[in-house]
Amino acid sequence: xxxxxxxxxxxxxxWQKKWNEAKVFETDNADPREKYYVLEMFxxxxxxxxxxHVRNYAMGDVVARYKxxxxxxxxxxxxxxxxxxxxxxxxxxxxxxxxxxxxxNIASMKSQLKAMGLSLDWSREFATCDVEYYQxxxxxxxxxxxxxxVYRKQSxxxxxxxxxxxxxxxxxxxxxxxxxxxxxxxxxxxxxxxKITDFSQxxxxxxxxxxxxxxxxxxxxxxxxxxxxxMTIRWEIVGETAPAGETEVTVYxxxxxxxxxxxxxxxxxxxxxxxxxxxxxxxxxxxxxDVRRAGTSLAALETAEKRGIDTGIRVRHPLDPSWExxxxxxxxxxxxxxTGAIFGCPAGDQRDLDFARKYGLPVIPVVMPRDGDVATFxxxxxxxxxxxxxxxxxxxxxxxxxxxxxxxxxxLSSASLGNAPQxxxxxxxxxxxxxxxxxxxxxxxxxxxxxxxxxxxxxPKKDLPVxxxxxxxxxxxxxxxxxxxTWRHVxxxxxxxxxxxxxxxxxxxxxxxxxxTRFTAPWESKPTDFAAANxxxxxxxxxxxxxxxxxxxxxxRFFTRAMRETGHVDxxxxxxxxxxxxxxVHETYSRGSGMSREWVAPADIKIEELDGxxxxxxxxxNEEIAIGSIEKMSKSKKNVVxxxxxxxxxxxxxxxxxxxSDSPPERDVIWSEAGVExxxxxxxxxxxxxxxxxxxxxxxxxxxxxxxxxLAISQLAHKTLKAVQNDYDKLWFNKAVARIYELxxxxxxxxxxxxxxxxxxAYRAAVRDAAEILVQLVAPMTPHLAEECWxxxxxxxxxxxxxxxxxxxxxxxxxxxxxxxxxNGKKRAELTISRDADQTTVSDAALALEDVKxxxxxxxxxxxxxxxxxxxxxxx
RNA sequence: GCGGGCGUGGCGAAACUGGUAGACGCAAGAGACUUAAAAUCUCUCGGCCUUUGGCUGUGCGGGUUCGAUCCCCGCCGCCCGCACCA
Numbered sequence: 030x031x032x033x034x035x036x037x038x039x040x041x042x043x044w045q046k047k048w049n050e051a052k053v054f055e056t057d058n059a060d061p062r063e064k065y066y067v068l069e070m071f072x073x074x075x076x077x078x079x080x081x082h083v084r085n086y087a088m089g090d091v092v093a094r095y096k097x098x099x100x101x102x103x104x105x106x107x108x109x110x111x112x113x114x115x116x117x118x119x120x121x122x123x124x125x126x127x128x129x130x131x132x133x134n135i136a137s138m139k140s141q142l143k144a145m146g147l148s149l150d151w152s153r154e155f156a157t158c159d160v161e162y163y164q165x166x167x168x169x170x171x172x173x174x175x176x177x178x179v180y181r182k183q184s185x186x187x188x189x190x191x192x193x194x195x196x197x198x199x200x201x202x203x204x205x206x207x208x209x210x211x212x213x214x215x216x217x218x219x220x221x222x223x224k225i226t227d228f229s230q231x232x233x234x235x236x237x238x239x240x241x242x243x244x245x246x247x248x249x250x251x252x253x254x255x256x257x258x259x260m261t262i263r264w265e266i267v268g269e270t271a272p273a274g275e276t277e278v279t280v281y282x283x284x285x286x287x288x289x290x291x292x293x294x295x296x297x298x299x300x301x302x303x304x305x306x307x308x309x310x311x312x313x314x315x316x317x318x319d320v321r322r323a324g325t326s327l328a329a330l331e332t333a334e335k336r337g338i339d340t341g342i343r344v345r346h347p348l349d350p351s352w353e354x355x356x357x358x359x360x361x362x363x364x365x366x367x368t369g370a371i372f373g374c375p376a377g378d379q380r381d382l383d384f385a386r387k388y389g390l391p392v393i394p395v396v397m398p399r400d401g402d403v404a405t406f407x408x409x410x411x412x413x414x415x416x417x418x419x420x421x422x423x424x425x426x427x428x429x430x431x432x433x434x435x436x437x438x439x440x441l442s443s444a445s446l447g448n449a450p451q452x453x454x455x456x457x458x459x460x461x462x463x464x465x466x467x468x469x470x471x472x473x474x475x476x477x478x479x480x481x482x483x484x485x486x487x488x489p490k491k492d493l494p495v496x497x498x499x500x501x502x503x504x505x506x507x508x509x510x511x512x513x514x515t516w517r518h519v520x521x522x523x524x525x526x527x528x529x530x531x532x533x534x535x536x537x538x539x540x541x542x543x544x545x546t547r548f549t550a551p552w553e554s555k556p557t558d559f560a561a562a563n564x565x566x567x568x569x570x571x572x573x574x575x576x577x578x579x580x581x582x583x584x585x586r587f588f589t590r591a592m593r594e595t596g597h598v599d600x601x602x603x604x605x606x607x608x609x610x611x612x613x614v615h616e617t618y619s620r621g622s623g624m625s626r627e628w629v630a631p632a633d634i635k636i637e638e639l640d641g642x643x644x645x646x647x648x649x650x651n652e653e654i655a656i657g658s659i660e661k662m663s664k665s666k667k668n669v670v671x672x673x674x675x676x677x678x679x680x681x682x683x684x685x686x687x688x689x690s691d692s693p694p695e696r697d698v699i700w701s702e703a704g705v706e707x708x709x710x711x712x713x714x715x716x717x718x719x720x721x722x723x724x725x726x727x728x729x730x731x732x733x734x735x736x737x738x739x740l741a742i743s744q745l746a747h748k749t750l751k752a753v754q755n756d757y758d759k760l761w762f763n764k765a766v767a768r769i770y771e772l773x774x775x776x777x778x779x780x781x782x783x784x785x786x787x788x789x790x791a792y793r794a795a796v797r798d799a800a801e802i803l804v805q806l807v808a809p810m811t812p813h814l815a816e817e818c819w820x821x822x823x824x825x826x827x828x829x830x831x832x833x834x835x836x837x838x839x840x841x842x843x844x845x846x847x848x849x850x851x852x853n854g855k856k857r858a859e860l861t862i863s864r865d866a867d868q869t870t871v872s873d874a875a876l877a878l879e880d881v882k883x884x885x886x887x888x889x890x891x892x893x894x895x896x897x898x899x900x901x902x903x904x905x
Numbered sequence: 906g907c908g909g910g911c912g913u914g915g916c917g918a919a920a921c922u923g924g925u926a927g928a929c930g931c932a933a934g935a936g937a938c939u940u941a942a943a944a945u946c947u948c949u950c951g952g953c954c955u956u957u958g959g960c961u962g963u964g965c966g967g968g969u970u971c972g973a974u975c976c977c978c979g980c981c982g983c984c985c986g987c988a989c990c991a
Contacts, residue, residue, distance in 0.1 A: 248909065249986060257990075282991060335989080361989040371991045379906085380989055459990055578986080638932085691917045691930065699917065703931055717945090767919070767929035774929090849925040854972045856925050894971055900924045904971050
């Protein structure tokens with residue numbers, strides 16, 4: 030009888046080796062079975078995996094293993110999102126080359142992932158910093174350029190004057206560079222952009238079809254794309270106030286219905302008319318400068334005061350040429366939305382109202398709520414921006430806001446100013462084109478050459494890849510590619526004259542926008558194997574953090590469309606199913622307070638319970654440590670648990686099982702030592718029960734019981750199988766865990782009975798059937814333990830290559846049901862009755878129950894509600 | 906400000922989205938085995954009461970219903986996203 034404890038340190042590497050040798054997880058593109066593509070967001074190679082990775086990959090692995098057992102041809106690859114700033118920071122701080130640092134990190138993280146026993150096809154692995162990968166990205170960039178999906182334009186960027194580099198918005202903290210602490214400047218630079226806005230409408234519309242995405246993510250994308258319906262209106266500038274060469278101002282509005290409530294026009298400080306005015310007037314120039322600076326300082330915009338300055342320009346109202354309005358430059362008007370100019374309707378917009386009150390401009394109420402009274406309706410400190418009835422609006426009076434919108438839109442569309450319509454209906458999007466230029470070394474070089482005569486010339490495809498030079502220095506700030514002695518000097522591919530290579534590299538979000546496509550044929554000499562990509566895509570189940578809800582997922586959706594337009598794939602949507610998992614969180618421990626607060630790692634303390642209160646003490650000297658709030662694991666708060674330590678002491682299966690238990694997968698899971706021990710106890714218990722009974726089960730074939738003592742065991746096993754199957758389909762791992770516990774609790778006794786030699790052959794066969802089902806149910810979560818159990822049961826095949834069991838319908842359906850019997854909605858009794866008993870039989874049987882008679886005490890039921898197979902409610 | 910989500914035992918949570926509230930796990934308590942400890946096993950575990958029974962209970966207040974954790978209305982409290990988008 031095998032009674033030794035299960036030893037994961039021995040078993041886990043042993044089974045990993047067997048899976049490896051049998052190439053169980055290598056996927057054949059030619060396999061004709063139905064495909065299933067599972068993918069977890071690939072990691073940045075920071076050096077160590079953390080618990081968040083463990084949870085993410087454990088979930089993906091359950092899906093992959095489950096689908097494989099269900100007979101699908103599963104693709105489950107892994108790679109590395111390997112370009113990016115941390116590698117350059119390491120180079121600056123520690124004088125290591127970014128490539129060396131990155132590949133070393135990949136090597137150590139890979140061995141950590143391997144220790145988790147994930148069913149990954151490592152033969153398809155790549156890193157985005159491999160030339161073999163990024164060269165294809167350069168090919169596609171050139172294709173996109175030809176298709177007009179890439180362009181250059183001047184754009185404002187956050188410029189760090191100390192580090193000499195562009196900063197992303199997230200890297201600007203309170204107006205200062207996150208590394209240098211220098212005041213960030215706004216600079217106009219010529220940058221490369223992807224034309225994501227070409228797809229605004231399609232990216233929005235297609236969200237409706239992504240019914241296997243979380244509603245929350247679809248909504249976030251919808252808001253980000255930000256579609257609004259309105260119109261552009263051209264306002265004629267009054268001749269004598271017009272700057273030279275200017276005759277009109279175009280504004281964008283979603284409320285043309287409120288046009289009679291206009292009292293001013295406001296333009297952005299970056300608007301051409303503003304620049305023009307600034308050139309002539311020092312006061313205006315100073316104001317514009319001020320606005321520009323304030324814009325970068327991320328000061329709470331909520332409280333930002335509305336400010337403006339009169340340009341002296343006057344415009345004519347489009348519906349009444351005799352009505353002249355002033356044009357202001359205002360700090361709340363954005364140049365890159367709409368046209369950079371608005372008309373202010375103070376009664377209908379809070380910002381306009383604040384502005385009008387400050388500068389003494391008229392406030393004319395034009396929309397009144399439906400239940401308002403024209404005689405008394407007035408606008409005080411709060412603008413009314415809702416729907417209603419038009420007032421003070423001449424020919425629009427009495428119309429609804431919708432009607433007024435259409436009347437004004439029609440009228441201005443058919444009126445003309447100069448040779449063009451005065452107004453046009455226009456749909457606007459909040460989404461902006463994607464700026465991909467980064468002044469950094471560790472990224473994919475943008476494959477173009479700048480020639481004085483020929484302009485911007487794409488690198489001819491025969492000259493690709495443009496490889497990053499290896500001999501670069503990081504001893505000074507700025508882009509090492511810019512100061513490399515030779516790399517940037519090339520001959521123009523057109524005219525052969527001396528030309529300059531582009532030294533900007535691509536945003537790393539580009540790398541992650543198509544890696545899932547590359548996995549479908551990573552060996553291909555073109556970016557994609559067209560047929561393979563179309564066959565595997567979309568990814569059936571994508572799993573990752575909610576933090577990528579907008580950027581990464583939206584960029585990938587765009588990139589897939591762009592690849593389709595350039596003939597690299599024939600799918601539009603990259604991810605059919607999306608799941609966003611919660612974080613792994615942990616208690617925090619600290620001593621001291623305020624500035625001298627010091628965080629303590631969980632590994633350095635022990636928890637004791639004194640008088641029912643949990644208290645923490647330092648292991649080294651028993652000093653008491655304060656237990657703080659539960660927070661995301663982070664290095665700064667030291668509340669991290671290293672997966673390596675957990676795998677070393679409990680094994681990978683325990684770690685996997687624990688992060689899948691308890692909390693629903695989309696919610697945060699609290700890591701606790703006690704919880705892990707609970708999970709570990711389960712693995713030991715399962716092993717003990719199975720291994721002790723194994724010998725007694727060796728002479729029977731698994732056969733579910735049809736009657737007798739073992740019937741209940743077979744029924745529960747098959748019901749659990751059906752339920753867990755559904756749980757796995759829906760990614761309800763915590764429910765699957767709970768049901769598996771229930772099954773183990775129920776068959777623990779029978780297994781012990783069998784082990785003691787006290788069961789007949791039929792009973793043993795039923796227990797064996799239940800045990801096999803149990804082992805197969807846990808296999809996706811704790812694959813090593815399951816293989817070990819499978820093997821001790823005398824199976825000589827790999828469980829990883831074994832088909833999912835089938836439940837027996839007859840065992841899943843109950844013949845008798847237990848119905849709760851309520852009297853006036855309160856449960857008073859239980860009734861066991863045949864599942865297909867008719868209503869009369871059920872109510873008669875319910876009324877005949879002793880408990881029911883006692884509570885009724887002679888009262889005559891007014892009504893008896895029988896919900897078949899659910900409940901009986903007697904109303905008196 | 907706008908949009909979305911969530912409030913269930915000491916804790917993480919379940920409840921087939923209108924039908925037995927608290928499955929399963931953690932923590933705690935009692936007991937068995939043991940020289941002892943660990944491990945393991947058994948039992949108890951929302952609150953209150955007059956305890957073979959009863960009342961009450963899913964953030965708070967109402968409503969619909971034979972019946973509400975679930976649906977509707979109004980509050981309270983947390984969390985997340987976007988944020989001067991015209």
